[in-house]
Amino acid sequence: MSYKASFRVWRGDADGGGLQDFTVEVNEGEVVLDIIHRLQATQAADLAVRWNCKAGKCGSCSAEINGRPRLLCMTRMSTFTEDEVITVTPMRTFPVIRDLVTDVSFNYTKAREIPSFTPPADLKPGEYRMQQVDVERSQEFRKCIECFLCQNTCHVVRDHEENKEAFAGPRYLMRIAELEMHPLDVADRRDAAQDEHGLGYCNITKCCSEVCPEGIHITDNALIPMKERVADRKYDPIVWLGNKLFRRDK
Ligand code: SF4
Numbered sequence: 672m673s674y675k676a677s678f679r680v681w682r683g684d685a686d687g688g689g690l691q692d693f694t695v696e697v698n699e700g701e702v703v704l705d706i707i708h709r710l711q712a713t714q715a716a717d718l719a720v721r722w723n724c725k726a727g728k729c730g731s732c733s734a735e736i737n738g739r740p741r742l743l744c745m746t747r748m749s750t751f752t753e754d755e756v757i758t759v760t761p762m763r764t765f766p767v768i769r770d771l772v773t774d775v776s777f778n779y780t781k782a783r784e785i786p787s788f789t790p791p792a793d794l795k796p797g798e799y800r801m802q803q804v805d806v807e808r809s810q811e812f813r814k815c816i817e818c819f820l821c822q823n824t825c826h827v828v829r830d831h832e833e834n835k836e837a838f839a840g841p842r843y844l845m846r847i848a849e850l851e852m853h854p855l856d857v858a859d860r861r862d863a864a865q866d867e868h869g870l871g872y873c874n875i876t877k878c879c880s881e882v883c884p885e886g887i888h889i890t891d892n893a894l895i896p897m898k899e900r901v902a903d904r905k906y907d908p909i910v911w912l913g914n915k916l917f918r919r920d921k
């Protein structure tokens with residue numbers, strides 16, 4: 672059964688833009704990305720949208736639907752009533768390139784700032800041994816499809832462009848936590864997490880976890896354990912004494 676839906680889609684570029692109204696056909700079983708494609712095919716041939724898999728796996732089609740950060744390809748039209756006006760806008764935290772496509776290079780910059788996996792120098796491939804519990808922890812974080820919806824949602828940068836320099840965002844703080852908790856990673860990532868990647872900005876509101884399409888418990892399983900490790904280091908009396916003595920010697 673098909674019906675006509677009212678869509679408001681943001682059109683524009685870096686110089687500005689606005690919402691444009693469309694009335695468009697919707698068929699049973701369709702998702703919002705299908706409707707955006709129908710708009711391209713019938714009414715707005717130059718409407719820009721980024722997508723690849725249409726299966727919730729490539730992380731390309733991130734946008735905001737009625738103000739909520741979501742994947743266009745995983746949002747079923749059946750979640751809306753037929754008379755509802757559906758507003759589709761680009762992710763707010765990143766600069767617009769055109770229409771629904773944003774420049775997400777902030778995320779790649781942050782990814783490059785994190786030193787890669789650092790196993791012990793004398794450990795050879797084939798000698799790696801891990802407990803199943805450690806494998807499972809990494810596997811949860813590795814489900815990330817790099818859609819950047821969590822980065823887009825986090826209030827630390829969503830309304831504060833000035834914080835971007837000092838804050839890696841939940842996806843990359845999770846990457847640091849993954850490596851810090853990895854039993855074969857010998858790098859100490861705690862000071863860098865706090866001082867260079869802005870872990871202290873996070874006040875564990877869990878908004879990032881709520882929008883993650885992979886259901887990763889970003890806050891509970893990565894950010895909070897990482898904060899605990901940083902606090903252990905900062906407030907451990909033995910570490911504190913060691914730092915004092917080291918400074919006195921110098
Ligand atoms: S839990 Fe931390 S990283 Fe996640 S949205 Fe809240 S402040 Fe941002």
Ligand code: SF4
Nearest residue numbers: 815816818819821883
């Ligand atoms: S952690 Fe979740 S929301 Fe964030 S980039 Fe990965 S898949 Fe997307």
Ligand code: FES
Nearest residue numbers: 724725730732744
């Ligand atoms: S098109 Fe790949 S996640 Fe939506």
